[in-house]
Amino acid sequence: MSGKTVIEKIFARHTREEVAPGKIVWIDLDVISARDFAGPNVVKNYRNHYKDTPVVDRDRVFFTFDLTVPPKTIQYANNQQICREFAHEQGIRVFDVDRGIGTHTMMEEGIALPGTIVVGTDSHMNILGAVNCFGQGMGDVDIAFGFRKGRTWFEVPRxxxxxxxxxxxxxxxxxxxxxxxxxxxxxxxxxxxxxxxxxxxxxxxxxxxxxxxxxxxxxxxxxxxxxxxxxxxxxxxxxxxxxxxxxxxxxxxxxxxxxxxxxxxVSGIEAMVAAPPVPHNVCKVSELGDVKVDFGFIGSCTNGRLEDIEAAWKILKGRKIAPGTRLAVVPSTQRVYKAAMDRGMLNDLFDAGAIISNPGCGGCAQGHIGMTGRNEVMLSTGNRNFPGKQGDGFNYLTSPEVVAWSVLTGRLNAKEG
Amino acid sequence: MSLHQFTGRLILLTSAQARLIPDIDTDQIFHNQHLHITEVDQMGRHALGNLEGWTHFPELVQDGDVVVAGANFGSGSSRQHAVDCFRALGVRLIIAESFGAIYKRNAINSGMSIIEFPQAGELVKTGKWEHLNPIHVDLDIGLVKMMDTDETFSIPQLSKVQRDIMAKGSLLNI
Known part of the structure; x- marks a missing residue:
């Protein structure tokens, strides 16, 4: 019998069935979570199908609010409240609107651990691969089923x-x-x-x-x-x-x-950027010519760690962003926020002209840090630049360093410029 | 007629160049500004509301229609709305050259028929499948029949997990 890949070995620990690529197997889930988008739909599905029966395990099931935090409309406020009420009835946890991005919180809390399987209503759950955990984003039907049964089907990926x-x-x-x-x-x-x-x-x-x-x-x-x-x-x-x-x-x-x-x-790699309209529309910053930048966003599950903020801080400390240009900095979690504050980074970024917001998904989720208007250009450290996702304007994806250099001049730039 | 046999029309999600659009993501299918909606029957009117050239889709589509798309359909977020908005409008089947992985799960789990059919692009390009062609579909044997010409096309059959969940209506009934 031949050896197994990482995902096959993690699956094998969570099922009694034989694990082979392409095969459908039923897998036990270590953690089943939902966030404020889809969370209320999970609750609705759960109540419709399982009434008031308890969730599979109070410790393995919880909510993380990270998208509209705090909620900016009555609808989102009501949706979060639906989740809170359900959590209260069921005796399960809510990582509430102050906590930041769910996946990052799960890593910080030691919930996502090597060899485990964690699912949630976030399509970037797979960042948990960084700690050797199989994270899988799912829709509200899948998650409602997981809340009750603690398991689901998977086709073992190649x-x-x-x-x-x-x-x-x-x-x-x-x-x-x-x-x-x-x-x-x-x-x-x-x-x-x-x-x-x-x-x-x-x-x-x-x-x-x-x-x-x-x-x-x-x-x-x-x-x-x-x-x-x-x-x-x-x-x-x-x-x-x-x-x-x-x-x-x-x-x-x-x-x-x-x-x-x-x-x-990767020998040809240098400072990179993804131009609209899709993330895989990638080129070198140096190849792109002159691009005016109106708005910079540093944060997201992709680039919202302390080290990301620090990279931008090193560039922006003691300087001012260009007049007419805006910069938003959104730490991924409460803990990152506190650390950046304690080290004086937020103060320096504030002095450089940054808008600093509470932790969360920030610029990615049509949430609370602003959108672009028509023809405006956002330079984002996020992961998606699909049309309309972050406003009516154009969205480029890049690193915190490139965002920092660029907001200093209001032009896309990978170095001092 | 079985659940797996129905009559409808082909809705070809093509670009201005008359090719199936690849990489249609969930924000183009169901924009994040509508994610507060939790009632499935209110989701239909936003279907494809952010896909250039297709914002009239909710008025165009009829019960039984088959949506045909390019590669990596439904990439992006995990929102179930991007499946449910089609269910709300009576779409019976989505055929794509390939699907985003989460989208595939979401469709299967809610009992929405989807078929991965890499040849779809070629059939559209060569004019064998045309927009709004009336068709009869038999998912049990994997067949699309053009009502006008009686020409038939084989498509892949539903997988076992799809059939099991469709028989129950939803993963939640298992």
Whole structure:
């Protein structure tokens, strides 16, 4: 019998059925969560089908509010209240509007752990791959079923091995790497597949860099991605979740069978950007010519960690953003917010001209940090630039560094300029 | 007639160049500004409301229609609304060259028929399938028959998990 890939091994721990790519298996879920979008629909489905029967396990089921936080309309306020009332009746937790992005909170709280399976109504649940957890975004029917039964069906995904070759000639960050790889793989090469990345450049990434890259598996059409831990990854996970110890990483067997091996050469990589209208419309910042920038957004599940804010802070500290240009900074979680505040970063960013908001999904969710008007250009550290998603204008995706350099001049720029 | 046999029309989601549009994402299918809606029957009017050239879709579509799209249909967010808005309008089947992974789950779990059919683009390009063509569909044997010409096309059959869930109406009834 041949060896198994990471996802196959994680599945095998959660089912008694034989796990093989393409096969439908019933999987036990460690955590079933819902957020403020879809949460009320989950409750409605639950009440319609299961009445007042208890959820599968009070500790494994909860809500995370991160999209319209605090709610900006009565409808969203009512929707969150529907979730709170359900949570109260059921005795389950709510990570409320003050907490920030659910997936990040789950990593910080030690809920998402290596080898576990966590599902929720967030299509970027797969960022949990950064801590070797299988995170899967789902709709409200799936989640309502999970709330009650604690399990669901999965088609075991095929696994693609991405061998990242070559050394970038200039310093790069996780977003540059994520966009470069997305530009290579587009949306068809790993569609519906699990992904394992190997190679020096990718394995060297710190935890925030891993979160950035693996969050964009969604934009590649993939299910989840994993990167083998380096000798600091576990330390960084423990520092994040404050636990004394964690379950060990699930690693692929040396003789694991991959559906395909794809080589991506990253030696040509430099500061990258995804131009409208789709995330895989990737190019080098240097190739794009003169782009006026009206609005910068630093945050999101892709780039909302302290290290991301710090990268922008280093550039913006002691400077002023260009007149007429706006910048919004949204920490991913309460803990990141506090750390950035304690270290004086928020103060310096404020002085540079930034709008600083409470933690959450910020610019990505039609939430609370503003949209673009017609013909306006937003430069965002988020993960999607589909038409209309963040307003009527144009949305470019890039790293915190490029956003910071660009808002200083009001022009897209990857360096001092 | 069985649940899996019905008559309707082909609604081809094509671009100005008359090709199936790839990568139609959930914000184009059901924009995030309407996500506060929880009643399925109120979702239909927003279907494809953010897809250029297709905002008239809710007026165009009729009960039994089959929506045909390009690759990676339903990529993006996990919102069930992007499936439910089609159910609300009486769409009986979505055929796409491929689907976003979460969209596929959401459709299957709510008992919405979907078929991955990589050849769809070619049939549209060569004019074998035309917009608003009346068709008869038999999902049990995987067949689309053009009502005007009696020409038939094989499409993949539903998977076992699809049939199991459709028989119960929804994953929630399992």
């Amino acid at each position: 696994t693609k091995l991405i061998r990242v070759m070559g050394k970038p000639r200039v310093p790069i960050n996780g977003k540059d790497l994520a966009l470069w790889i997305l530009g290579e793989l587009k949306t068809d090469r790993v569609l519906g597949c699990a992904v394992e990345f190997v190679g020096e450049t990718v394995e060297k990434l710190d935890l925030p860099g891993r979160i950035t890259l693996l969050s964009m598996i969604t934009e590649m059409g993939g299910i989840v991605g994993f990167i083998p831990f380096n000798n600091q990854t576990m330390e960084q996970i423990l520092a994040m979740n404050g636990m004394g110890e964690c379950p060990a990483e699930v690693r692929a067997d040396p003789d694991a069978t991959y559906d395909e091996e794809i080589v991506v050469d």
